[in-house]
Amino acid sequence: MTRPDWTAALAEAERIVGEWTGAQPGGAILLFDRDGLRGAACGGLASLVHGTPFTSTTPSRFASITKHLLCAFALHRGFDLAAPLGTALPELPASIAAVPGFRALSMTGGIPDLLPSYTICGVPHSATVDAAALDAFTLTLPGLDFTPGSEMSYSNTGYRLVEHALARQGGQFGAWVEGALNDALGTGFRFPGAWDRPVAGLADGHWRDAPEAHWRIGGYGMALSASGALAGSAQDLATWLRALLRGDGPAGDVLERLATPAILQDGRRSHYGLGLHVVETNGRRLVGHGGHLPGFKNHFLLDAESGTGVVLLSNREETEPYLPALRIMARLLDLPVPRAAAPVLPEGLFAEADGPAWLEVRAGTATFMGVRDMLMAGDSEDEAVALSPYLPMRLRPDGGGIAGEVGHAPRRFIPVPADARLPAEMSGTWRAQAQHAEITIAVACDGSGTACHGAGPLHRWAPLAPLGGGRALMPVGAMPWPGRACLWLRAPGTLRVAANRSRVIDFLRD
Numbered sequence: 001m002t003r004p005d006w007t008a009a010l011a012e013a014e015r016i017v018g019e020w021t022g023a024q025p026g027g028a029i030l031l032f033d034r035d036g037l038r039g040a041a042c043g044g045l046a047s048l049v050h051g052t053p054f055t056s057t058t059p060s061r062f063a064s065i066t067k068h069l070l071c072a073f074a075l076h077r078g079f080d081l082a083a084p085l086g087t088a089l090p091e092l093p094a095s096i097a098a099v100p101g102f103r104a105l106s107m108t109g110g111i112p113d114l115l116p117s118y119t120i121c122g123v124p125h126s127a128t129v130d131a132a133a134l135d136a137f138t139l140t141l142p143g144l145d146f147t148p149g150s151e152m153s154y155s156n157t158g159y160r161l162v163e164h165a166l167a168r169q170g171g172q173f174g175a176w177v178e179g180a181l182n183d184a185l186g187t188g189f190r191f192p193g194a195w196d197r198p199v200a201g202l203a204d205g206h207w208r209d210a211p212e213a214h215w216r217i218g219g220y221g222m223a224l225s226a227s228g229a230l231a232g233s234a235q236d237l238a239t240w241l242r243a244l245l246r247g248d249g250p251a252g253d254v255l256e257r258l259a260t261p262a263i264l265q266d267g268r269r270s271h272y273g274l275g276l277h278v279v280e281t282n283g284r285r286l287v288g289h290g291g292h293l294p295g296f297k298n299h300f301l302l303d304a305e306s307g308t309g310v311v312l313l314s315n316r317e318e319t320e321p322y323l324p325a326l327r328i329m330a331r332l333l334d335l336p337v338p339r340a341a342a343p344v345l346p347e348g349l350f351a352e353a354d355g356p357a358w359l360e361v362r363a364g365t366a367t368f369m370g371v372r373d374m375l376m377a378g379d380s381e382d383e384a385v386a387l388s389p390y391l392p393m394r395l396r397p398d399g400g401g402i403a404g405e406v407g408h409a410p411r412r413f414i415p416v417p418a419d420a421r422l423p424a425e426m427s428g429t430w431r432a433q434a435q436h437a438e439i440t441i442a443v444a445c446d447g448s449g450t451a452c453h454g455a456g457p458l459h460r461w462a463p464l465a466p467l468g469g470g471r472a473l474m475p476v477g478a479m480p481w482p483g484r485a486c487l488w489l490r491a492p493g494t495l496r497v498a499a500n501r502s503r504v505i506d507f508l509r510d
């Protein structure tokens with residue numbers, strides 16, 4: 001086994017934080033092994049308001065890094081992951097109630113994600129939505145995005161539901177984190193259930209809509225849960241991860257169980273386990289996870305074989321933390337550094353022959369149903385892959401189109417015709433009664449169109465991009481998380497509005 005090269009890894013970390021200088025947001029990177037910290041690199045400010053530096057002890061929002069701690073807690077309590085969610089939560093819609101816990105946590109359950117579901121209904125991420133409202137909205141979801149086990153698509157909803165199921169069995173995740181876990185490890189984790197709950201010394205998240213624009217402070221209105229509420233410092237997180245590597249601490253020896261990928265229905269392994277993703281490079285198996293809330297971008301990676309790891313926390317939206325963390329581990333373990341893909345895929349806008357799935361390839365990136373990622377070199381010269389822990393893609397040219405896998409599911413996309421038009425039948429006002437949502441569409445004689453979408457006085461008109469086949473792309477969301485959803489006239493009088501993480505909400509003609 002190659003001896004870890006801490007000098008090379010720290011040099012890479014320092015190069016990254018070297019870009020976070022002056023009066024701008026920054027972050028912290030820690031290198032560690034089972035026995036202790038081996039290096040630290042910090043830069044930038046935790047708060048542009050107060051001018052405080054970002055250090056390894058600065059509390060920050062971990063966002064979805066929270067997920068694997070919930071899974072560790074569930075294993076610690078002996079939670080039955082094979083049981084359907086409805087065993088503990090019988091009020092759930094039948095399709096969601098039938099999803100086993102391990103499918104809900106491994107992103108293979110098909111449960112629609114609440115945030116994009118709200119976005120489809122015209123509610124921005126900054127709108128205040130308390131936990132009770134989120135729970136009530138969950139009960140309106142009419143089905144699953146896909147058959148459980150048939151593919152992988154990231155969703156936070158399963159984590160909210162497992163947290164609720166644990167609570168009904170007497171297991172309060174937030175209380176465990178702030179109590180037993182902190183007491184055992186000497187950490188300072190906090191579990192705020194809302195964005196505006198005060199956390200002493202907490203870094204602000206920052207974003208901007210152009211490289212030279214003024215920085216803004218990120219905000220998030222929806223109630224936080226075990227899908228992403230945890231806050232703490234880089235040192236806190238490294239302390240917990242070192243305990244996982246050693247196999248001790250309050251959750252015991254659970255790392256291998258967390259890092260065991262789910263098996264799909266056809267027998268293939270996913271790349272995602274219980275709150276952890278798995279990436280194999282040059283024979284080494286790295287596990288980790290990232291986290292993203294407005295203005296916060298984080299990632300950690302572990303190599304259980306050598307007992308080493310890296311934590312990267314950043315309070316700037318423009319950070320893309322996974323690849324920097326992967327480069328640091330590559331330097332540490334003398335592994336190949338990921339490289340950008342050659343331009344093997346045709347560029348442009350593509351859609352499947354039927355249904356709401358679409359793909360856009362531009363400037364070395366691929367966007368699938370609103371989720372964008374960089375394209376990296378694949379296993380062959382005609383293949384490009386997205387290394388995203390949340391939506392893996394493996395794509396190749398196919399005639400004039402693109403074929404391959406997205407989320408481990410086979411897909412084939414054909415170019416959107418330059419003369420694609422909207423059908424006149426899309427005109428009118430459409431309502432999703434259970435979700436109290438409304439869209440008005442106006443189709444012109446030339447087949448172009450606009451849509452008025454939003455909640456209450458937030459309604460706005462926006463141009464539509466025709467995809468052909470009774471489909472169009474509509475802008476949704478708000479900065480710093482703008483997106484596009486597909487309007488699909490799937491039957492006379494029925495308009496489905498779909499994004500990658502929410503594909504089941506139908507609007508009926510008024």
